[in-house]
Amino acid sequence: MSHLPQSVEDWREFTLTRGPRMAAEAFLIKLGGLSGEEQRAALCGLPDARTLTRRFEDAWPLRESALGGVPFLTKDLYFRAGEPTFAGSTFLPEELGEIRTTSTLPAAFERDAGAIDCGRTQLNEFAFGLTGESPHYGDCPHPDHPGLLAGGSSSGSAFAVARGLVPFALATDTAGSIRVPCGYCGVWGLRLSPDIAPVGDIFPLSPGYDTQGWIARTAADLRQVSAAVLGEAPPAGAGLWIGDLGLGIPPADLAAMRDLALRAGAQEDIAATTLLRLALTDAAQAYPVLGGHAAARVHAAWLERRRSDYDPVVWARLDAGRRRTHEELRAAEAVRTRIIDAFQVVFRRHHFIALPATFGGAVSKHESDDTHRRRLLALNTPAALAGLPAVAAPARLPNGLTAGVQFLFPDMANFGWDLLLARLA
Numbered sequence: 001m002s003h004l005p006q007s008v009e010d011w012r013e014f015t016l017t018r019g020p021r022m023a024a025e026a027f028l029i030k031l032g033g034l035s036g037e038e039q040r041a042a043l044c045g046l047p048d049a050r051t052l053t054r055r056f057e058d059a060w061p062l063r064e065s066a067l068g069g070v071p072f073l074t075k076d077l078y079f080r081a082g083e084p085t086f087a088g089s090t091f092l093p094e095e096l097g098e099i100r101t102t103s104t105l106p107a108a109f110e111r112d113a114g115a116i117d118c119g120r121t122q123l124n125e126f127a128f129g130l131t132g133e134s135p136h137y138g139d140c141p142h143p144d145h146p147g148l149l150a151g152g153s154s155s156g157s158a159f160a161v162a163r164g165l166v167p168f169a170l171a172t173d174t175a176g177s178i179r180v181p182c183g184y185c186g187v188w189g190l191r192l193s194p195d196i197a198p199v200g201d202i203f204p205l206s207p208g209y210d211t212q213g214w215i216a217r218t219a220a221d222l223r224q225v226s227a228a229v230l231g232e233a234p235p236a237g238a239g240l241w242i243g244d245l246g247l248g249i250p251p252a253d254l255a256a257m258r259d260l261a262l263r264a265g266a267q268e269d270i271a272a273t274t275l276l277r278l279a280l281t282d283a284a285q286a287y288p289v290l291g292g293h294a295a296a297r298v299h300a301a302w303l304e305r306r307r308s309d310y311d312p313v314v315w316a317r318l319d320a321g322r323r324r325t326h327e328e329l330r331a332a333e334a335v336r337t338r339i340i341d342a343f344q345v346v347f348r349r350h351h352f353i354a355l356p357a358t359f360g361g362a363v364s365k366h367e368s369d370d371t372h373r374r375r376l377l378a379l380n381t382p383a384a385l386a387g388l389p390a391v392a393a394p395a396r397l398p399n400g401l402t403a404g405v406q407f408l409f410p411d412m413a414n415f416g417w418d419l420l421l422a423r424l425a
Contacts, residue, residue, distance in 0.1 A: 089136070105201075131149050173191040175380050184362035207298065240349075243258070343408075358403045
């Protein structure tokens with residue numbers, strides 16, 4: 001095939017003019033462009049050629065729908081009836097048993113918008129990480145710089161979209177799992193709010209904080225994909241740029257992020273910035289207490305019995321979560337309340353809040369240490385603690401890499417993603 005589709009519109013036109021069989025073949029050709037190591041680190045649960053073709057053919061009656069004929073991938077936390085969900089582990093299906101229902105979000109994209117689910121994407125084990133590393137399936141590499149990591153935990157979704165395998169992929173974001181890989185891989189993302197899906201709709205990391213969403217190749221694709229399931233968005237007014245929260249992001253990188261935020265309609269307000277910086281100071285310490293405690297409860301039934309099967313890093317985080325004291329939880333909850341209150345005050349004057357989602361560009365495995373993790377948590381856990389929806393955007397850096405900028409909104413009723421993306425497209 002001389003020209004393979006890239007964007008949402010490319011795929012819609014390709015499927016309409018070439019038919020479902022040729023569209024399935026186009027996906028398989030793109031898949032063949034990935035090495036075996038890349039496929040293993042980024043993808044899982046891929047249907048065989050016959051099943052894939054049948055899915056494109058079954059979707060043919062919906063070819064005129066908003067995403068008719070468009071392939072997508074699904075992070076391996078979402079359920080699909082009759083198929084195993086591993087969540088980046090090696091053993092979860094043995095504990096869950098047969099999956100009898102499909103998660104609401106992939107079902108909506110298929111049933112209502114006409115898109116075709118073409119498989120699953122890898123992640124940090126149980127989504128408990130921000131790097132894309134996996135001792136089981138291999139570390140997910142940056143799509144353009146193999147010596148760097150893709151970021152996580154939605155590493156496979158960001159990698160697959162950035163490499164052009166599909167124009168969008170479903171993901172989740174608990175404490176930055178969409179925002180970080182979007183920033184590193186140069187793609188765009190949308191994080192909903194934690195309360196939009198029923199309990200048990202996906203395999204959870206931290207109940208109460210887990211947030212569904214998706215990643216797209218461009219701002220235009222993200223607008224189109226989002227409109228297909230969210231419909232019309234409210235308007236987006238002016239926002240607030242608050243900088244790097246005092247972390248010391250390199251000035252040239254921070255300037256690139258600031259330029260993107262101002263182009264989106266953000267402004268600078270010293271008083272509001274000072275208020276937020278003070279309120280958000282302890283977010284990176286409070287979230288692991290609350291989120292880790294919630295995560296440990298999910299794994300309580302098998303955490304000890306399956307200890308040798310876990311990524312040791314993930315097991316240690318879960319073990320720490322189950323050992324949190326009442327005093328620690330109460331202190332962390334007080335921090336969370338303070339953060340929510342500060343956001344509410346600032347949102348009375350500013351429609352959205354923009355700040356970095358990454359400390360500069362992607363890093364190598366060696367650089368992905370505890371300091372790196374603390375920086376990412378400091379930037380991303382405020383929105384996690386407050387349950388805010390967000391748009392994730394990449395800013396081009398002077399060294400050719402990209403960094404993440406997040407645009408936070410007060411709630412879904414005021415989530416002006418469409419106009420913001422139009423400003424940045």
